[in-house]
Amino acid sequence: MALREVEGGAGLDLGEVLGPSSEIATRRRLSGWRRAVVGLALPAVLLTAWSVLSATGILSGRLLPAPADLARSFRDFVVAPQREAVPGVVPFRGAAAEHIRASVGLWTGAYVIALCVGLPLGLALGLSRWTAAAVDPLFQALRSVPITAWLPIGLVWFGLGSGAGRFLVFVGAVSPIVVATADSTARVPRQLVDTARMLGTRPRDLARRVYLPAALPGIVTGLRLGLTLGWTTVIVGELTGVSRGLGAMMFAAREVSRLDQIIVGMATFAIIGLTGDILLRAASRPLTRWADA
């Protein structure tokens, strides 16, 4: 690919100066408001059709409650005054904060453990061919076990309760972190490492000063996948007999056939998962901006 010579690039539009890597970015994206309008159009159409089908009775409330009913349930979940707690009963009205706190606590607790295990393990796999040769086959084999298949053994090891749940979310979150960290570390250009050594960087500083920053954009992708996968595992982790958490609420709702409450739980999962991803991306952006196309 031809290199473009642009002297005094400081004052120029970045797109003009960036060179080869910007070729990808030249597939122009829609402007902000256009994307917002187009992105909202489909949900709006579907919502309207859904409302009409529900109002005319074609769509039975037993299959899918009307949007208005769902909105009411959602409001009850979030702001209704809470009833007195009854032992053994999973509350719904006004219990949003309580359930979210439990689920997010499970999620973040397990995710922090997954970070502490996944990042060093991934770096070791990416840096050392010996470690990779020794650990990778076993790791890949374990990774092929479906997350839900870890539930029985988690229950045996940790008993009923949040310990087993945290174990399961950890299993879900850790493998994308390890895979992405190992892969992007192994892909760090040899030339960068050679240059660092020729500039006098001590070998033991290479991991921290060269491999880690160079691999960071790829690692962040793994961190995002791990965060999302961990969140989707939270509901399985709440099959462990806990009485608080979005998953617990949804299974309780299924017992009494409250489809509206189940859907409210799904919507809450979607909102929180999306928020988590946005926060992680925002937090990592200053560190990876150099690699943006």
Add this chain to the structure above:
Amino acid sequence: MGRRLSTEPVTTAVSEGRTAGAPATLTAAGVAKSYGTLRVLAQIDVSVAPGEVVAVLGPSGCGKSTLLRVLAGLEPPDRGRVEIGGQPVRGPSPDRPMVVQGATLFPWLTLRANLEWGPKALGNRQAGAIVDELLEATGLSGSADLLPRQLSGGMRQRAAIAQVLANQPPLLLLDEPFGALDAQTRLRMQEWLIGLLAERRTATLLVTHDVEEALLLGHRLLRLSHRPATVLEELALDLPSPRGRSTLSDPRFVHLKGDVLTRVLDA
């Protein structure tokens, strides 16, 4: 006029003749290197005197880059010895950095941080001042706070050379440093490098497949054979200084270029 000194492998006596007994910055003798059954370097002898620019000319794939990697300490030779300032080379070190074609800057750091990397790694407290001076010398002062990808190819290449010069190495190893640039930019870069090396008196080993570049930059020329590489001939290039674009039309340069080109093509 280029004197044809020898078609035999270079002897250190020849190169030391230029420098009146000053110890060579680089001495490599009998260097051989193979990758498995592939013999890349058969027998290479090369020395570079302080302040001297030696151009190594060879056909593509002849092992020029392997030679530089061995001299830089990035690869051990199978046979032979490599010494820098009288000390045997063991592993890469900031006193003989190599700059290759294409940017070797750290893409997540600004230009200034890239240039400061070396002095800071060596604990040099003068890092800031050294880098200011280098930015000035490379004409990049205005771009100090840009990221490498925001620089043009020519600016990046200059910056990569400035980056290793920040450690004030006695020897610079250049592997086709301007190969990726267009012809005009390359000439401007060559003129800039000639001035910089002359001013700093940095001994340099430049590897290239471009006859013109070898003649323009080198004080001395080594021509390598096809793989497995040996030194075919050595030429002293006593063209008038300062060299630059006008050198290209100098009759002696034109004659020499035709001469060398013919031998390269017939090899």
